[in-house]
Amino acid sequence: MFRKTLLATLVFAASMSVAAADEIRRIHSEARMIDLVAAHTYKDAKGNWVRINANGTMVGQYGGKSLNANWVWSGAYWCRNGHLGGAEIGSDCQEFYASRTQFHTIRNKGKGDWSSLMTRQ
Template sequence: MTTVTSGISFMRMMIAAAIALATASPVWADLVKVDDQGQFVQLINGKTLTRPLIKIKVSPDGEIAGRGSLWDIEGSWSWQDGYFCRDLFWGGDELGYNCQEVQASADGRIKFTSDRGAGDSAMFSLR
């Protein structure tokens, strides 16, 4: 009986550990500010930024292209003073020039916040 009892205790301990791991907030999923162009290019190179109904490619050479809902997205970007600065057109409408704070996580999320981090935000998955 000791073996069965210790086996049950071990199983309870393993289940408790699995539950604790599943409900823990992983530190690696936290968003971290992207400060330099090289780090940004490494994140986006060969990837597509996606969110519902939107798919955008941001190329290392400064081009932006994709599709949002039913309209084409196109534009250009540069890196200035720690910010992603873009000039964007969506469906032919100019969205204008804006420098945005970029944050990324190790789990493949990237967040852009307009007006150098003081404005609206958009979260994308990198795929």
């Protein structure tokens, strides 16, 4: 009985540490954002997708429209500017939150709307 309880406790503790390691956290540097997110394709629940590249570009599709944009890191913010379906989307610096499998942003330097949660494919 003791061995079963000990084994169950160890399995539970190991699963909790894996979950904690993949917790979404605020990203404060370009290097960390690139390490976590760059060169992977992410999708949201609506089927929109994006790929953020380490070279400062990103591509994707939102609402059936093609996304082509550039990004830079400025202070503590991820800033993007580009076109969605040929229309200018404007510049916006955003708080960036990520784990190894997901990310989202909060527009207007953390004072605006949350973006959709994007999950690595």
